[in-house]
């Protein structure tokens with residue numbers, strides 16, 4: 001298959017570059033495929049007429065999005081509408097990646113696909129509008145994921161390793177719950193879904209749940225690192241933007257559809 005991947009310099013795109021090698025991957029730099037330009041989207045899709053367009057590009061800086069809402073909605077929602085329209089013209093499958101942040105985090109049990117979206121920040125709202133836009137395409141696969149990390153890119157895992165090497169005491173939030181998900185596990189599941197013609201919306205995180213502190217603790221123990229670290233509450237670590245305190249996704253629908261290639265979050269960490 002001919003596959004365009006947007007957001008080529010991002011962490012999920014990097015996992016796709018490494019794990020989808022049996023397909024012909026077109027990964028234009030942002031200077032060629034910029035989601036703020038409809039013309040750029042149109043000309044790229046018209047040039048390659050891909051079988052699949054995987055949209056890994058997004059405005060992902062949750063704090064910055066709050067003050068830069070116009071740009072966040074342009075990249076995360078309007079651009080997805082443009083991509084969907086263009087994909088309809090070339091009979092291209094649109095693969096869109098969404099987020100646990102479309103939920104407010106007040107649930108006490110894992111969210112299923114049809115639970116009511118109630119984003120509590122601009123990033124979440126813009127990504128939710130991106131979901132609606134993606135679903136207007138005739139052929140759409142929408143994966144909702146969360147807490148992405150890998151050994152490359154800017155994420156919690158690489159940040160913890162960097163901070164641990166600096167030797168300063170670390171305070172890590174222990175009251176936000178989610179499912180750490182490696183980019184390589186997501187890329188593997190996504191490839192299977194694309195190759196087997198899955199369509200529609202699926203939650204796609206590694207299974208199980210923990211807190212940021214629990215995740216950091218597992219990282220340090222697996223790597224035999226011994227920094228000075230302790231747990232704290234979100235109130236002790238204020239950020240400019242509200243975040244869901246509980247954003248675990250229920251993966252049952254995906255597991256009924258086909259094999260679970262993502263596994264438990266601790267196994268995925270071990271794999272790294």
Ligand SMILES: NC(=O)c1ccc[n+]([C@@H]2O[C@H](COP(=O)([O-])OP(=O)(O)OC[C@H]3O[C@@H](n4cnc5c(N)ncnc54)[C@H](OP(=O)(O)O)[C@@H]3O)[C@@H](O)[C@H]2O)c1
Nearest residue numbers: 007009010011012034035036057058060099145146147148
């Ligand atoms: N990271 C997570 O924990 C997480 C959780 C749930 C869902 N997701 C979703 O998963 C997908 C992949 O996320 P990720 O973690 O791989 O993000 P990432 O590492 O931040 O990569 C996003 C990429 O999009 C690019 N980009 C931003 N604006 C663009 C534009 N106007 N045109 C073209 N490219 C643009 C970025 O380039 P620059 O670096 O140059 O800005 C970057 O390469 C996104 O849809 C994200 O919303 C992520």
